[in-house]
Amino acid sequence: xxxxxxxxxxxxxxxxxxxxxxxxxxxxxxxxxxxxxxxxxxxxxxxxxxxxxxxxxxxxxxxxxxxxxxxxxxxxxxxxxxxxxxxxxxxxxxxxxxxxxxxxxxxxxxxx
Amino acid sequence: xxxxxxxxxxxxxxxxxxxxxxxxxxxxxxxxxxxxxxxxxxxxxxxxxxxxxxxxxxxxxxxxxxxxxxxxxxxxxxxxxxxxxxxxxxxxxxxxxxxxxxxxxxxxxxxxxxxxx
Numbered sequence: 001x002x003x004x005x006x007x008x009x010x011x012x013x014x015x016x017x018x019x020x021x022x023x024x025x026x027x028x029x030x031x032x033x034x035x036x037x038x039x040x041x042x043x044x045x046x047x048x049x050x051x052x053x054x055x056x057x058x059x060x061x062x063x064x065x066x067x068x069x070x071x072x073x074x075x076x077x078x079x080x081x082x083x084x085x086x087x088x089x090x091x092x093x094x095x096x097x098x099x100x101x102x103x104x105x106x107x108x109x110x111x112x
Numbered sequence: 113x114x115x116x117x118x119x120x121x122x123x124x125x126x127x128x129x130x131x132x133x134x135x136x137x138x139x140x141x142x143x144x145x146x147x148x149x150x151x152x153x154x155x156x157x158x159x160x161x162x163x164x165x166x167x168x169x170x171x172x173x174x175x176x177x178x179x180x181x182x183x184x185x186x187x188x189x190x191x192x193x194x195x196x197x198x199x200x201x202x203x204x205x206x207x208x209x210x211x212x213x214x215x216x217x218x219x220x221x222x223x224x225x226x227x228x229x
Contacts, residue, residue: 006154042116042203042220043155088154098143098209098216099168102154
């Protein structure tokens with residue numbers, strides 16, 4: 001089945017630093033999504049990408065849909081303590097398939 | 113309600129017992145999804161409902177797992193004869209299905225943490 005490889009698994013950075021994480025897949029996705037999950041909560045959507053090559057920003061967050069449709073990255077600029085959490089990429093595949101395939105997550109810790 | 117609501121938030125049960133997990137989707141959302149999240153892992157798709165029917169139940173791990181949705185709203189995930197490996201957080205999501213995949217944004221509840229002793 002479809003699988004997503006997400007890296008890095010965890011990051012421990014200083015407040016103010018930029019962060020980058022990415023996902024790769026062995027198969028093509030039509031949509032890439034990035035979610036953030038806080039402890040005890042469900043994932044919350046950060047950015048949605050619908051077209052190959054698309055680059056989208058949401059405040060300090062920037063994400064890109066890879067041109068091959070098999071990868072995506074998320075950048076966070078000037079990190080702050082509230083950025084702490086687990087970030088998941090998710091892909092949506094073939095037309096008519098609505099399920100999301102999730103990466104294993106990147107745990108981000110920010111040192112004030 | 114304003115968001116996806118799941119109950120109970122925590123459930124502890126003994127091996128072999130049956131459990132029911134409930135999901136109230138966002139009002140008006142036509143699609144509903146169940147996912148499972150094991151400790152330190154990403155979410156694993158279980159089943160998807162469009163209205164009251166389930167076009168894709170390919171992620172259900174075994175025949176001990178079943179789900180239903182009534183009135184195009186509330187859904188119940190039932191696990192029969194629970195096993196210790198069923199311990200996980202069970203997350204529900206809902207979405208509009210409006211004219212194509214591009215608008216299928218899934219909004220998640222906080223989940224039910226199931227512990228099987």
